[in-house]
Amino acid sequence: MLESLRIIVQELNSIRGLQPVLDTIATRVRDAIGTEVCTVYLRDQKTDRYIFMATEGLNREFIGKASVGSHEGLVGQVARREEPINLQNAMADPHFICLPGIGEEAYRGFLGVPIIHQRTVLGVLVVQQKSQRRFDEDEEAFLVTVSAQLAGVIAHAQVTGSIGLLSEDEDEKLAGGKFDGVSGSAGVCIGTGVVVTPTADLYSVPDRSSTNIELELKFFNQCLQAVRKDIEELSGKLASRLAREEQALFDVYLSMLDDNALPLEVCQRIEQGQWAQGAVSQVIRAHVDTFESMNDPYLKERATDVKDLGRRVLAYLQLTDDEELIYPDQTILIGEELTASMLAEVPPEKLAGLVSVRGSANSHVAIFARSLGIPTVMGVQDLPFTKLEGREIILDGYNGHVHYNPSEELHSRFQAIIEEESQLIKGFEVLKDLPGETTDKHRIGLWVNTGLMADVLRSLERGAEGVGLYRSEVPFLLRERFPSEEEQRAIYREQLEAFAPRKVTMRTLDVGGDKSLSYFPIVEDNPFLGWRGIRVTLDHPEIFLVQVRAMLKANQGLNNLRIMLPMISSVTELEEALELLYRAHDELIEELGVELELPEIGVMIEVPAAVYQARDLAKRVSFLSVGSNDLTQYLLAVDRNNSRVASIFDPFHPAILQALQKVAEDAHAEGQQVSICGELAGNPLASPLLVAMGYDVLSMSASNLPKVKSVVRSLSYQQCQDLLQQAMQMDNSRDIRELLEQVLTDVGAHRMLNPVLDEGEAKPEHG
Structure with a gap:
């Protein structure tokens, strides 16, 4: 069973998208335990119901349609108690209810474990069997371990918007809330969220053979030159705001784009018959995997830089024609992985704050933010950032908090803080030349x-x-x-x-x-x-x-x-x-x-x-x-x-x-x-x-x-x-x-x- 767990974890790490992950879990867990049914229920936070989301052994036509309340049935009991429930005969339990249509009437053996992430129940993982049996301790421990792995995947899907942590109804006003990160740069600001996402997805490029290698190489080099020019222009935008050594990151970007660096590897793959997009994707992903596998905070930041460059090259290769971002006054820039170049693209007079789902206080973007005096919150891991475009945001850089769609009362309170801070700064001028001494x-x-x-x-x-x-x-x-x-x-x-x-x-x-x-x-x-x-x-x-x-x-x-x-x-x-x-x-x-x-x-x-x-x-x-x-x-x-x-x-x-x-x-x-x-x-x-x-x-x-x-x-x-x-x-x-x-x-x-x-x-x- 330990080997089965290792294989499942490896397989999950290679799958992109939540539904394929849930389907894989249902299949692999059923096979590993040797039972007849495995089902995943996910909690809908808006309705507080547990949705029938994936199954192997029950009626798949009801996926996404059938659900059980948080205090209903054995699934609700598992969620409410936040611990496994292991029953020899589920039908004899007073809490048992049968969801019409899904076909679980014949199953008596029941084991359900909660899927929990940071003290919050996200769902329930269930295995069932027709014969009356109590699943043994090893099987229960195995299921608990799988649910812990699944919890991280579901939490990430909520963060990135793959499933709805917040209401999907565009006409319904998003409820207010607060998310916690760590302070990257102190200060408070109120502004409008502008979500920045990569211009191209490195993980969705198919493998494809090139029919004209010479043409692919020429096109790649043209796109490469365009990206070099973009990086030089971005560096110029920050030249008046950062000292020479602080601009070194852009020199690093250009050195990565040197003909003898990443482009050499890309060209070699093109010459071997791969098309340019596939070659860029393969080379960049290989370098990113190398950095991220080292479990080192700074090296993870280097992976971010490599991905940023790869996406820029890929965007040109794909001839994307994205609309130009409009930056409102008091822009609060939000992204899963903010980079220094993303910061540089915002007009300085409009940039009020930064929020990054990933990263720490020692990320490059946090270093730049402190240098420029921009309130910043990093590592807001549970932030559903894709939902915050155009939303009003309050950023508390002192404590590392992000408030979205604040109430009028909260807005007024923070506005008063900002105004008071402004007045305090003006009043500090008289203190400049006075000594630091007690009365x-x-x-x-x-x-x-x-x-x-x-x-x-x-x-x-x-x-x-x-x-x-x-x-x-x-x-x-x-x-x-x-x-x-x-x-x-x-x-x-x-x-x-x-x-x-x-x-x-x-x-x-x-x-x-x-x-x-x-x-x-x-x-x-x-x-x-x-x-x-x-x-x-x-x-x-x-x-x-x-x-x-x-x-x-x-x-x-x-x-x-x-x-x-x-x-x-x-x-x-x-x-x-x-x-x-x-x-x-x-x-x-x-x-x-x-x-x-x-x-x-x-x-x-x-x-x-x-x-x-x-x-x-x-x-x-x-x-x-x-x-x-x-x-x-x-x-x-x-x-x-x-x-x-x-x-x-x-x-x-x-x-x-x-x-x-x-x-x-x-x-x-x-x-x-x-x-x-x-x-x-x-x-x-x-x-x-x-x-x-x-x-x-x-x-x-x-x-x-x-x-x-x-x-x-x-x-x-x-x-x-x-x-x-x-x-x-x-x-x-x-x-x-x-x-x-x-x-x-x-x-x-x-x-x-x-x-x-x-x-x-x-x-x-x-x-």
Whole structure:
């Protein structure tokens, strides 16, 4: 039976379309169990009835016509109880009803299991037999396993519109609702949904022999040239909005279209007798399958890029004559897999927000969105995006929520949030040149996190006093190879010059986990507990040495560089990294013949082990900096990019606050500066606690800096200490938030809080 399950799963993965999947399930399960009937019922969410959708053994003429209510019959019982029902004689059960016409009167043995996806019952899978029998444990376990596989297929079909999650009646107003994803870029917007779909389907091209190979090659090359021209034009559209290194993705696209890259493989297949469309489909799908089979988040994003290119070429080959998309004012772009080129096609003055069914906060499109300040929600896996064209959408980029067809009340609430945010931004201008200090003159540094050159101007406009985290992996992510030492030096020099004489803290290459390089793949079963951060660069000193040499060279004559080491979990790791740093410094002095200042070197505290060795680490460096995002996910065992557990990713958890306080105390005990550069640092609600704990620097996104400064300037240091003392005596985050919220309301700083509750209401958000 295990072999049967393996074969069924493989077969399902190769089938496109929901109905063929259901039919295959019915046939294969019946044969595997050796019974006489297998049937699939799917729930219609509008009527709350279970529709007879596929069968092997009953009357197929009633497929899509017969149905049972959610509280009727044995099928309804399985769905209501959300557990298997296994009966020797179904007809003797008081809940049994017989659906007229489908022909189940003769069947007594009954086993039904619910089809559940993310706590929602999607349907019921049933097997039946004429003889009275109770199906054994192995058969029941087999059916439960098959239903779990089927649940994912059905959920995806709902998302893509293959079956109706929402009403199909075009005259009926779509009911409002909310879908959850993860934040790609903070902010709130209200706009009109514009759904973008691929211009051609790579998976529907038939195999066909070519009758004129020379003509096929000529036509393919003409289409290829047209796509190259399109990519160059799209790159030009973004030229004024993105810096040179951020536009590197379009260079990657063009390199893929180089004659010696993907086109070479396509031409070889054409020369073997395949027609051009089939050759493109086969080559692109093979590369996509290779990327997607690696189970690596970044490599999955590369698969998206390859598919995007393949579809563009195929569109020209098919001579598609699609109508030009009309982008309304306040366009919210929605797609299953948004790409940077899709973003570039929207007039910048009309683009209000982005929603992608797939992808994470580290997708290319999310990186661009943050750089351009566009509210974005990624990974909205259950979103029926094909139904949202022209619908009114509210996008909550703070919490990763998408509201469609909102009620008048919800619309009014979010509109008030947007207007208030606009007024706040205007009011922040007076804060730009004021120091970050409490009412009794306790000073705290308010710095920014950067990664793209587009972040720089916004940071300086908001009064940034320095850079607490420069994500040096971003230039690596936007390339198809490791940048050279000189390329890195030029990029780092731009950052250092832009902020000079303010300090710029550059984190050494931090890949692994949810950040992987296409040209340096890291494939692991548990990447967040695997080869990432300093572990990678210590194993590859040639990468580490080139990077720190580039940083040291870029710092020459400016002397505003600080270097920070990520993912340190032991003193041994730190000492090994320091040895390499000192070596690079000494080599450069000898090579250049000049005295280079050794910058301050610090350690990121983001691994629980580092919390308990913070004092030992502080003895060996110039500063400590807490990465609250990773520290929170490791202490709470919650993947921060997983929307399923997003509700328990809680930086106000008492254990997190205790760890933060310990790190600050240990750093100061060794006379060293301590900062924090995760999302918590930019949360105005947390500011009083971090000030009272003794954090010298809070580093955050530029958009949050004025809000945090306003809160800091509204309280005295004594008030902050009193708050911390009360908060540390509480045993749950809800009470801690309520305490902080009340105090900020009392001093008139409540408007600085994130404006949206996790439930989507227009009240101050907790974090």
